[in-house]
Amino acid sequence: MKNIFLIMIIAALFTGCDKDLTKEPNFISEDVVFEDENLTEAYLAKIYEAIRFQDLGGEGNNAMGLIAAVGAEHTAFANWQTPNQAVLRTYSEENGGGSLTYWPYGNIRDVNYLLENIENSISFTRDYINAKIAEARFLRAYMYFELVRRYGGVPIVTKVQNDTDPTEELYPSRNTEKEVYDFIYNEINDILPLFPDAKSGVNGRADKFTALALQSRAMLYAASIAMFGEMQLEGIVGIAATEANTYYQRSYDASQKIINEGGYVLYDKSDDKVENYIQLFLDEENDEVIFAKVFEPFVKGHSFDNLATPQGFSASWNSNYPVFYDFVELYGFVEGSPITGVSRDELTDENSWDINEFFGMRDPRFRASVYYPEYEWQGGTVYFHVSTTYTNTNGEVVTVNSGTLDRDGTPWPAAAPPRNVRNTSLLVRKKVDESNTNPIANASGQNFYVFRYAEILLNHAEAAFYLDKKDEALTDLNAIRNRAGVPALMSVSEDNLRNERQVELAFEEHRYWDLKRWRIAQEKMDGVRMKGLTFKYNLDTDRYMITLKNAESVTRSFGMERYYLPIHLDWINTNPNLIQNPGY
Incomplete structure (x- = not known):
């Protein structure tokens, strides 16, 4: 089935030459694609695969954290990584939307080609044709949803274009945002009876x-x-x-x-x-x-376990998604907790905290989603402290950040591994597979819901x-x-x-x-610098001093224009009927 992908030529909607608009998917024998179920399923599978249900881009799949990073849930380990580049970049007509850009008109064209040709099949049953039409139209509607939530109104194209088509069809104007949402609504109503x-x-x-x-x-x-x-x-x-x-x-x-x-x-x-x-x-x-x-490990896997596992365990990369404390503050405490809320004014070196009360008595979804100090993992412990203070045998109170100490007969590192504390001293745990004790690239198989x-x-x-x-x-x-x-x-x-x-x-x-x-994105993400925590452990009291720190290298910017991404200048140069979004 994979051979079909190698011999298909996918044409984008807005290209530099009119002749590209007339290209059809080029198979060894185009006439038989919609007469053979295997070929039809392969054609449709290629459309599925090209849709951005989840972004896996970036080196080693680090862009799996793209949307959470721009949404101020967590950052990525380093600014060169795709998620942080998306946060830091300036959006403009010339630069476009960077890694958030999505303009899938080539894939939409493939859907339109299927819809126009599968109806002519003499081999398929009506039920099978209906089922494939329903799938294809759903996929097209999903792509238009991804477009409209990025750009607002976009051209709605529902037929394969030819160079003999009128100019207004070859270079369509943008539909209104309402028209795109109505198109999605009506498409779904139309296809519901067609699904098995x-x-x-x-x-x-x-x-x-x-x-x-x-x-x-x-x-x-x-x-x-x-x-x-x-x-x-x-x-x-x-x-x-x-x-x-x-x-x-x-x-x-x-x-x-x-x-x-x-x-x-x-x-x-x-x-x-x-x-x-x-x-x-x-x-x-x-x-x-x-x-x-x-996903399926190795066959069609991803690298999430390798990226997200904390340092100190066997992952070769690790600690890639530090969680902002600003986001942690959304989680409440369970009933009966001695802590019902934490004011930022309390996070000073003058106060100390029992870590099991500070983190371990929060909403269970927090404890299932975030690694925090002394989190138990794969038979070990995840550490996030930068130093340990204790009273030595001479009665002196000392602070150390290297070596190993004894805590009630158990080895205690004076400081956590450096990657764990680099940004926020909290890490994404949600969806990490604890049974994967030797995570490597492309070997994880957790599905994305x-x-x-x-x-x-x-x-x-x-x-x-x-x-x-x-x-x-x-x-x-x-x-x-x-x-x-x-x-x-x-x-x-x-x-x-x-x-x-x-x-x-x-x-x-x-x-x-x-x-x-x-x-409310401006309120939450404009002119702000997201926070992390610094943990200093006191071995004598078994408590932590917890203070705030800046978790990002620069202050975030989210102007009013960012509610919509810019229409890239290249697209406008190709199709002058595309009007630019406000603010660009």
Whole structure:
């Protein structure tokens, strides 16, 4: 099947020469592609593979942290890495959106080619043709969603272009942002009856609930743009405020259909809430997963374990995703904790903390998602302290940062490995496989959950809240909190709804987009320098002094223009009908 990929020529939509617009996928025999299921499945698989469900770019897959980094959840180990470059870069018409750029019109063209040609098949059954049309149109709708949440309105192209087409079709203008969201909504409504009844999303192939999940998410985004955004360029970006409830209702209805008919449940196999949340992302055959990007170690693997495992264990790279303390502050403490909150004013050398109280009694989702000092891992301990203070045999209080000490008969390093403390002294633990004791590049196989049921409940809750169905929103949030092992909320507000979403979906490529659609990205990410922690351990008291430190080399910038990425100058030079976004 892989040979088909080597002989296919994919044409981009906006290229320098008109003749490129007329290129068709070039197979050994084009006439038989949609007469042979193997060839058709290979053609469709290539389209799946080219879609950016998750970014794996960067050296050694370090760009797996791209969206979380630009969303101020964590940073990357070094500024040369793709995620930090995306944070630091200046966006402009000339430079474009850098690693956030996504302009998949070549892949959209391949979808259009399939749709125009599979209907002519004399070999396939009607059911098979319908199923492939449904998959292809879902993939096209998903690509338009990725486009609209980056750029606002973009050209909607639904046919293969030829050089004999009218100029306005060869060089289309941008549709409005509303038209793109409406296109996604209508596409999904059209294809729902075409999908087979069987679920296939957990195995990486779209089904009707995958399509509904996209509708649930996309319509929520559209509603937020209408509610909180500003319409500019006659609607090329922005949606009229009067449309907000329409989109909230569409999102609510799609979520409700999944809730009522999907048979999905929140993963809850273990009474240990930390272990349960850990296993949610490792036990991939579970009824919370709606649609996943599927990986297989070595065959189609990634390097996440090698990147994320802390230093001090066997990973050759390690410690690549330091978590910002600003994000940690979103997590609450469990019931009965002696600490209910920590003011930054308390983080001084004059105060000391029991580490099990400071971190170990937070929301179980935090403990399943972040490595912190003395985290138990692979039969050992993860360290993050920069020094150890103790009273020596002469009665002198000394501070050391090298060598090994004795702590109640157990060896204690005077300081942690340097990579662990380089940035924030906290690291991403979520989705790391503890059983992988010798992680290497491309050898990890954890699937990436594009859609899972918890998100649908959060989408449903948010839409219900703005539709004045607050009791339903509260029920949704408390179902998620109950699974997590944290106390139920007594009422729902915009703040706790948003906080719950960020905590539950941490490091899953949501927060950046959520802060943008809520139009609070400036508040959270402009003129700020994210923080990390410095830990100094006192062996005599078994407590830590914890202080704040700058975790980034520069102050972040997020101007109003960044709610939309720039249309690259190269695209405008090729197609002068493309209007630039505001602020560029």
